[in-house]
Amino acid sequence: MVDKTSIQKAVMAALEKAPERKFKESVDITVNLRNVDMSQPKNRIDETILLPNSLDNVKIAVLGKGDITTQAKEVNVDLIIGPEEIERLGGEPREARKMAEDYQFFLAETAMMPLVGRYLGVRLGPRGRMPMPVPQGMDVRPIVQRLRSSVKIRTKDKKVFHAKVGSAGMEPVAIAENIDVVLRRVESVLESGALNIHSVYVKTTMGPAVRVI
Numbered sequence: 001m002v003d004k005t006s007i008q009k010a011v012m013a014a015l016e017k018a019p020e021r022k023f024k025e026s027v028d029i030t031v032n033l034r035n036v037d038m039s040q041p042k043n044r045i046d047e048t049i050l051l052p053n054s055l056d057n058v059k060i061a062v063l064g065k066g067d068i069t070t071q072a073k074e075v076n077v078d079l080i081i082g083p084e085e086i087e088r089l090g091g092e093p094r095e096a097r098k099m100a101e102d103y104q105f106f107l108a109e110t111a112m113m114p115l116v117g118r119y120l121g122v123r124l125g126p127r128g129r130m131p132m133p134v135p136q137g138m139d140v141r142p143i144v145q146r147l148r149s150s151v152k153i154r155t156k157d158k159k160v161f162h163a164k165v166g167s168a169g170m171e172p173v174a175i176a177e178n179i180d181v182v183l184r185r186v187e188s189v190l191e192s193g194a195l196n197i198h199s200v201y202v203k204t205t206m207g208p209a210v211r212v213i
Contacts, residue, residue, distance in 0.1 A: 001187065001194050002213050008176035010202050010212040015168060018207030024056065025205035027166040027175050029212070031186065033159040034198035045155040046128065048105075049185045053174040054149040056167045059102060062140065063116060063131055064109035071140045072107075079103060083115060090119025100124050105147045106131035107140060128154040151178075153186065159198075168204055175202075179212070 011027070018025065036043050061079040062072040069080050079099070081089070089096040100123045108116050108131035116124070116131055124130045134140050155161045163182055166175035183200065190196040200212040 001183065002200075004176050004180050007179050007202075007212055008172050010210045011166075011172045011175045011179070014202045014204060014207060014210040015172060017210065018168065018204040021168075021206060025168045025207070026056075026164050027168060027170070027202065027204055028162055028164050029179055029182065030160060030162050030201045030203075030209065031183075032198040032200075033155070033190070033196050035192065036159060036190065036196050038155065038157045038159055043191070044157065045153050045161070045186060045189055047153045047185060047189065048147075048150050049153060049182055050146060050150050051165070051178045051181055052149075053166070053170065053178050055151070055164060055178075056169075058104050058148045058150070060105045060107065060144055060147055061099070061103045061131075062107045062144075064112050064134070067137075068107075068109050068134060068140050072144065075141045075144045077144055083112065086112070086115050086119050093123065096120055096123040100127045100129050103129070104152065105129075105150070107134050107143060107147075108132070110135050128152065128156075151182065153182070165202075 038044060059078045061081060062068060062077050063081045063086060065082050072080050106129055110133040113133055151163050153161055153163055165178040165182060187193045197213060201209040202212050203209040
């Protein structure tokens with residue numbers, strides 16, 4: 001496992017090499033795996049990782065009606081979708097596909113899950129965006145707050161994955177801490193741990209990649 005100091009040096013180099021932009025770029029890592037048979041579902045990674053330092057612009061959608069939508073509004077959820085809208089989106093594949101790509105996390109009342117599966121499953125499922133079920137009476141607010149500091153890792157059958165770990169406005173040490181947590185979690189689910197990680201790169205959205213490992 002690479003130490004945090006080395007990770008931080010790579011982050012600083014990536015930030016320094018990034019050309020100046022008029023928008024706040026995200027900071028992402030690319031992880032390349034090795035000696036892992038991704039044709040075996042048991043070897044695929046599907047993890048939601050809570051980061052020590054929150055991210056900008058993690059977009060969350062809540063599907064449901066009643067109390068869950070009231071709570072969602074209190075924590076300024078980015079999108080609230082009621083039953084009628086779920087059904088409408090089922091007939092708008094392009095709009096539903098864009099929503100699946102634009103939002104990182106979806107939460108839905110447990111009672112809404114059959115409706116979601118029927119009308120939106122084909123758009124959300126393949127992208128790993130099927131909603132997290134929220135039982136009636138459960139407070140959705142702390143879940144939303146936790147997801148705003150989380151990143152989802154999903155490899156499917158590929159030996160490479162990308163993850164947002166920060167933004168150009170964050171302190172390098174904070175970004176490095178996020179990377180460290182992601183790599184440790186990934187190592188913990190790989191059969192040979194760190195030996196299954198071939199390389200790791202960090203970069204801003206438009207900047208050059210800097211090797212971490």
